[in-house]
Amino acid sequence: xxxxxxxxxxxxxxxxxxxxxxxxxxxxxxxxxxxxxxxxxxxxxxxxxxxxxxxxxxxxxxxxxxxx
Ligand code: FES
Numbered sequence: 001x002x003x004x005x006x007x008x009x010x011x012x013x014x015x016x017x018x019x020x021x022x023x024x025x026x027x028x029x030x031x032x033x034x035x036x037x038x039x040x041x042x043x044x045x046x047x048x049x050x051x052x053x054x055x056x057x058x059x060x061x062x063x064x065x066x067x068x
Pocket of ligand 1: 013014015039040041043045050051052053054055056
């Protein structure tokens, strides 16, 4: 049995995903991923849905939605 997928919300940053998952866009296309990557949750990345680091110094998550 494989380890469960881990999804971690980074404080004022991305959503880190560790494990094998399938991401499907709005048109039904599968987006290729690695087994360890970060998703953008600030909306500033030029590589959406992935984080490109653009959140640094500008993104502040709403209170209570920081790091879990
Ligand atoms: S969370 Fe990193 S660029 Fe948006």
